[in-house]
Amino acid sequence: MLLSDEPNALVIITGDFNHHTTGFKSKDISQANHLKQLVTFKTRDSGTLDWFFTNRPKLFSVSQLPKVASSDHYTILGRTMLSSRHKPAIKIESRDMRDTAWRALGRWMTEKTGTRFLMLSLVKTSSGC
Numbered sequence: 001m002l003l004s005d006e007p008n009a010l011v012i013i014t015g016d017f018n019h020h021t022t023g024f025k026s027k028d029i030s031q032a033n034h035l036k037q038l039v040t041f042k043t044r045d046s047g048t049l050d051w052f053f054t055n056r057p058k059l060f061s062v063s064q065l066p067k068v069a070s071s072d073h074y075t076i077l078g079r080t081m082l083s084s085r086h087k088p089a090i091k092i093e094s095r096d097m098r099d100t101a102w103r104a105l106g107r108w109m110t111e112k113t114g115t116r117f118l119m120l121s122l123v124k125t126s127s128g129c
Contacts, residue, residue: 013053
């Protein structure tokens, strides 16, 4: 079984599985590995030879596109169906610029011994004075 070592892994198996020459059967692959075959349409005029297996069928949608160049197979387009249901919370912080907040900060700073002198010294030093 594919998921025995990594049970939470995402598995996608796609390709031309011509069962007439490979002997593969969609049902056997699906059941043995707990995968779902998402292609439900013909991928060639004679039948469904191209498969899209996954263990997370709700994450994908599969559609048929036209044949490319001289290929006798239709193209399969597999798209992820990821939704943005779980948006991460964004925390926005802003500085309180109200006059009362500045006054409270000033009072707190002047209550500390030597803080006012230290702050003035830092301002003079950083400005080059």
